[in-house]
Amino acid sequence: MGGQPLFILDEDTQRTQGKDAQSSNISAGKAVSESVRTTLGPRGMDKMLVSDSGDVVITNDGATILEEMDIEHPAAQMIVEVADTQEEEVGDGTTTASVLAGQLLAQAEDLLDDDVHPTTIVEGYHEASQLAREAIEGEVLDDELDDETLVSVAESSMTGKGTGDVAAGRLAETVVDAVRQAENESGVVRDNVAVRTQTGAASSATELVEGVIFEEDPAHDNMPTSVQDADIAVVDADLEVRESNIDAEYNVSSVDQFNAALDAEEEELRGYAQDLIDTGADVAFVTGNIEDLVAAELAKAGVLAFASVSDDDVASVVDSTGASRVGSVEALESGDLGHADDLSIEKFGDGDELVFVQGGDTSETVTVFARGGTEHVADELERALNDALDVVTAALDEGGVVPGAGATEIAIADHVRSEAASIEGRKQLAVEAYADAVDVLPRTLAENTGMDPIDALVDLRSRYESEDRAGIISEGQTGVIDDPIDYGVLDPAAVKHEAVESATEAATMIARIDDVISAE
Numbered sequence: 001m002g003g004q005p006l007f008i009l010d011e012d013t014q015r016t017q018g019k020d021a022q023s024s025n026i027s028a029g030k031a032v033s034e035s036v037r038t039t040l041g042p043r044g045m046d047k048m049l050v051s052d053s054g055d056v057v058i059t060n061d062g063a064t065i066l067e068e069m070d071i072e073h074p075a076a077q078m079i080v081e082v083a084d085t086q087e088e089e090v091g092d093g094t095t096t097a098s099v100l101a102g103q104l105l106a107q108a109e110d111l112l113d114d115d116v117h118p119t120t121i122v123e124g125y126h127e128a129s130q131l132a133r134e135a136i137e138g139e140v141l142d143d144e145l146d147d148e149t150l151v152s153v154a155e156s157s158m159t160g161k162g163t164g165d166v167a168a169g170r171l172a173e174t175v176v177d178a179v180r181q182a183e184n185e186s187g188v189v190r191d192n193v194a195v196r197t198q199t200g201a202a203s204s205a206t207e208l209v210e211g212v213i214f215e216e217d218p219a220h221d222n223m224p225t226s227v228q229d230a231d232i233a234v235v236d237a238d239l240e241v242r243e244s245n246i247d248a249e250y251n252v253s254s255v256d257q258f259n260a261a262l263d264a265e266e267e268e269l270r271g272y273a274q275d276l277i278d279t280g281a282d283v284a285f286v287t288g289n290i291e292d293l294v295a296a297e298l299a300k301a302g303v304l305a306f307a308s309v310s311d312d313d314v315a316s317v318v319d320s321t322g323a324s325r326v327g328s329v330e331a332l333e334s335g336d337l338g339h340a341d342d343l344s345i346e347k348f349g350d351g352d353e354l355v356f357v358q359g360g361d362t363s364e365t366v367t368v369f370a371r372g373g374t375e376h377v378a379d380e381l382e383r384a385l386n387d388a389l390d391v392v393t394a395a396l397d398e399g400g401v402v403p404g405a406g407a408t409e410i411a412i413a414d415h416v417r418s419e420a421a422s423i424e425g426r427k428q429l430a431v432e433a434y435a436d437a438v439d440v441l442p443r444t445l446a447e448n449t450g451m452d453p454i455d456a457l458v459d460l461r462s463r464y465e466s467e468d469r470a471g472i473i474s475e476g477q478t479g480v481i482d483d484p485i486d487y488g489v490l491d492p493a494a495v496k497h498e499a500v501e502s503a504t505e506a507a508t509m510i511a512r513i514d515d516v517i518s519a520e
Contacts, residue, residue, distance in 0.1 A: 026511070028073040029076060029078065029510050032098070036062045036083075037102075037444055039061075039065070040099060040444050040445060041444070041474070043448045047060065049069065057379070061380075061383045062097075063094040067083075085097075085502045086499060089494075090391065090398075090495050096441060099441060100438065100441065100503035101503035103437035105511065108430075108433070114429075116426050116429055118511050118512050120426050120430060124428070125430055125431075128430070129434070129501065131412075132416055135414075139403060140402055141490075145395060149401065150392050152489070153492060154388040155488065156491060157387050175368070176392060178389065179193065179396070181210070187396065189364070190389065190393050193365070193367075193389055194212070196214075196370065197372060198369065199373065199377075203381055206368065206371050209366065211340070212319075212363075213355065213369060214355055215355070216313065219299075219305040222296075222299040223298065223305065225345040227304055229282075230340045232321045232337060232340060233276060233283070233323065233326075233336065234284075235284060236325050237329065270294075270297055272294050273297035276298065276305075279334050280337065282302075282303060287309055287310075287314055306355070320365055321363070322339065322362035323337060323338025339360065340357050343356065394492040394494040394495060400493050403490065410439075410442055412435075412438050413438040414465075416431060416435040417435040420432045442472060443457050445479075446472050451479045460472070470484075473487050
């Protein structure tokens with residue numbers, strides 16, 4: 001074979017090698033990154049995503065945009081993974097991470113054209129990312145994370161995400177209240193904060209509910225819709241006539257026998273209701289079906305019952321009220337009952353009924369009840385609130401806050417660029433390229449705000465060199481260069497760390513690929 005490698009591939013297999021493979025992968029990554037670049041910052045624009053079935057999503061959340069896009073190119077999917085990782089780890093900064101990954105690829109492409117080896121680029125990028133992390137740590141504010149600071153963090157996260165600048169302030173206070181209630185000695189239990197949306201009102205009507213909310217209908221129309229000081233039963237069974245597990249035939253030879261059978265069934269059903277009533281339960285959540293007669297008997301006794309309750313909702317009730325989940329009403333005892341200060345059913349819009357369980361004995365869960373004028377507004381508000389909850393949690397649990405508005409990115413680029421001079425060889429070019437890639441983030445903020453991006457970048461660098469912290473602040477119809485702390489524009493350090501780490505890993509992985517073998 002002349003010492004040449006032999007590849008045995010299917011005849012339909014396509015193979016791209018060398019420069020062509022690198023160029024294709026980098027171009028795909030850059031294209032995905034560019035698709036979300038205009039959404040960055042408080043003046044970022046939204047995207048409308050329409051599926052082939054006609055479903056519409058309107059958002060400027062980077063992770064949502066990339067998730068909804070039908071992306072097939074494997075290298076482009078790596079950029080989507082960057083956003084997914086950012087979303088899972090810290091909940092915000094997905095657009096920042098995606099844009100940075102795309103710019104790192106763009107800089108890598110120029111270095112490859114200058115015959116810098118991919119391994120050298122990878123080593124330089126990893127060294128630069130460590131320098132970037134040092135710069136982020138150097139920007140962390142020493143001030144205590146009081147509620148006012150956390151409100152600024154939450155508001156910075158939500159501004160520009162469909163909440164409105166005025167509403168963002170009020171929503172941010174609700175977010176901080178929710179996180180504080182989920183905080184304990186070991187940190188914030190993020191799973192104890194839920195978000196529930198409901199159309200029909202402005203976002204300013206959003207409120208914090210100390211308990212759980214879910215959608216269920218009473219088993220009978222005559223049941224009460226509000227119960228104070230409620231004792232709550234959770235039954236994992238069907239409250240209906242039991243059926244035999246074997247095939248059997250019954251011969252009825254008289255009307256009396258038939259009536260006796262009906263009476264026996266009725267007595268069985270009334271027994272279910274009476275067993276439940278005898279425990280002293282005011283409310284019952286049943287995972288199975290409830291026969292009409294049972295529901296009528298419960299309604300007559302003033303007991304509120306819900307049938308076919310989902311496992312998730314039952315779990316929420318158990319966690320909130322301290323109720324024990326039992327397998328039958330016969331086994332139910334008064335000690336199995338949970339308790340809530342208030343349980344009510346409220347109707348919204350065209351008949352949507354939501355159950356509010358508040359003040360449960362063991363409740364550690366709070367729910368942000370978000371309102372929106374339309375379904376699209378409510379969906380975007382839910383995404384914004386979840387991001388805000390995540391960033392406040394990250395600020396408390398993972399290393400404090402740093403100045404936002406591009407100020408930290410300027411500090412990163414300056415630190416990386418100044419340290420590059422001490423690095424020998426061609427790796428220095430990669431480190432300098434990394435700093436240039438980071439510069440694109442404040443430049444994009446300026447562009448989206450309506451400022452001249454070059455002039456803004458020069459001004460930011462000048463202010464930083466004179467030891468005067470500055471970022472791009474959205475004000476009026478344009479922006480100004482000023483100290484972001486004075487405007488309360490703050491980001492968690494964890495968001496910056498994760499963006500640097502995930503973007504660097506994705507860019508270096510793509511840059512190292514020089515051979516793509518794809519099967520049809």
